[in-house]
Amino acid sequence: MKVLILKSAELATEAASREILSLVEAKPDCTLGLATGGTMEPVYAALRQGAGAISFAGVRSFNLDEYVGLAPDHAQSYHRYMAEQLFDHIDIRPENTHVPRGDAASPNTEARLFDEAIAAAGGIDLQLLGLGANGHIGFNEPFSSLGSRTRVKTLTRKTREDNARLFAEGEEVPTYAITMGVGTIMEARRILLVATGAHKACAVAAMIEGPVSAACPASVLQFHPQATILLDEGAASAL
Numbered sequence: 001m002k003v004l005i006l007k008s009a010e011l012a013t014e015a016a017s018r019e020i021l022s023l024v025e026a027k028p029d030c031t032l033g034l035a036t037g038g039t040m041e042p043v044y045a046a047l048r049q050g051a052g053a054i055s056f057a058g059v060r061s062f063n064l065d066e067y068v069g070l071a072p073d074h075a076q077s078y079h080r081y082m083a084e085q086l087f088d089h090i091d092i093r094p095e096n097t098h099v100p101r102g103d104a105a106s107p108n109t110e111a112r113l114f115d116e117a118i119a120a121a122g123g124i125d126l127q128l129l130g131l132g133a134n135g136h137i138g139f140n141e142p143f144s145s146l147g148s149r150t151r152v153k154t155l156t157r158k159t160r161e162d163n164a165r166l167f168a169e170g171e172e173v174p175t176y177a178i179t180m181g182v183g184t185i186m187e188a189r190r191i192l193l194v195a196t197g198a199h200k201a202c203a204v205a206a207m208i209e210g211p212v213s214a215a216c217p218a219s220v221l222q223f224h225p226q227a228t229i230l231l232d233e234g235a236a237s238a239l
């Protein structure tokens with residue numbers, strides 16, 4: 001695992017977007033694994049700018065996760081997030097973007113088909129990841145199986161509290177999500193995890209310096225041969 005500590009969140013997120021743009025430039029038909037969350041907003045802002053010069057027309061993408069029960073047009077769905085943050089602003093083809101359908105009649109079947117679609121696309125070249133304050137990646141909460149595949153997970157109270165700020169007052173954060181599994185994520189050929197802010201420092205320390213354990217799902221990245229962790233000084237402050 002390569003750990004890079006940048007002076008600021010801006011520098012860390014810019015570095016992430018540069019990595020993605022240089023992959024798309026070198027391999028215009030690459031497959032990207034994409035993430036959501038506040039950390040990724042500046043990454044996508046920089047991609048929107050860079051995408052003027054670099055075409056995403058041949059790129060395929062698979063998102064990590066989606067809330068069960070939210071239709072693609074729901075304001076807090078990750079479908080909507082991706083459209084607003086990235087897809088509506090670049091030349092990626094809508095049919096080449098894949099976000100699990102939270103409103104699928106059978107979320108379990110949707111999860112299985114999603115995993116199969118990743119395999120059919122030849123796997124993911126670069127998986128972008130954020131980090132939950134409890135050490136989750138995607139929505140693989142603590143004690144998720146390290147070999148897990150894309151499936152339905154119950155969200156912890158901590159995650160639902162952390163994400164409540166994004167929902168309207170009085171609106172419940174969904175209880176379940178469809179998420180790529182830890183095993184699915186580990187099959188990506190390269191991984192780029194971005195964490196910024198001192199509130200992530202404990203999770204970052206557990207991920208990098210702790211034992212590899214399902215108690216901190218992100219710690220499994222210690223075993224990935226091509227994982228880069230981009231941090232700002234706040235997120236690195238407990239190392």
Ligand code: GLP
Pocket residue numbers: 035036037038039040064065129130131132133137138139159163
């Ligand atoms: C959500 C997402 C994760 C993301 C995490 C961190 O729970 N499912 O994929 O990494 O939030 O989000 P933020 O960047 O807002 O801290």
